[in-house]
Amino acid sequence: MVSKITSEIKVSVTTEYDNHNSYPSENRFVFRYHIEIQNLSNVPVKLLSRKWMIYDLGFGFTEVEGTGVIGLTPILETGESFKYFSNVILKSGVGNMEGFYIFENSYQQNFEVDIPKFNLVSEVLSN
Numbered sequence: 001m002v003s004k005i006t007s008e009i010k011v012s013v014t015t016e017y018d019n020h021n022s023y024p025s026e027n028r029f030v031f032r033y034h035i036e037i038q039n040l041s042n043v044p045v046k047l048l049s050r051k052w053m054i055y056d057l058g059f060g061f062t063e064v065e066g067t068g069v070i071g072l073t074p075i076l077e078t079g080e081s082f083k084y085f086s087n088v089i090l091k092s093g094v095g096n097m098e099g100f101y102i103f104e105n106s107y108q109q110n111f112e113v114d115i116p117k118f119n120l121v122s123e124v125l126s127n
Contacts, residue, residue, distance in 0.1 A: 004114050031120045049102045100114050
């Protein structure tokens with residue numbers, strides 16, 4: 001697990017290789033990442049959007065951005081956390097991801113929260 005605190009918001013990430021949906025012979029390596037976002041501040045915050053930088057060894061970087069996460073724009077009260085998971089597909093089986101969320105606080109001020117860099121290495125290639 002990797003974690004990072006930015007502006008009193010803690011983001012923790014764990015990953016797993018999805019062997020059942022991966023097809024290495026077709027350059028399809030699927031990873032699932034689990035995110036937990038914790039509001040450590042004393043004001044409610046709302047997650048507005050996200051931006052990811054996905055690195056696939058030998059294939060370069062891809063940027064992905066959009067509103068919310070998994071179709072939601074959750075509001076986290078003081079002390080609350082929000083968990084979700086998603087997937088990413090790499091062609092090489094080796095890479096990493098990092099990015100940031102845009103949040104809005106109760107004063108209607110927007111701020112960035114870092115998503116820490118995490119590595120993606122398929123089981124097929126790590127043995």
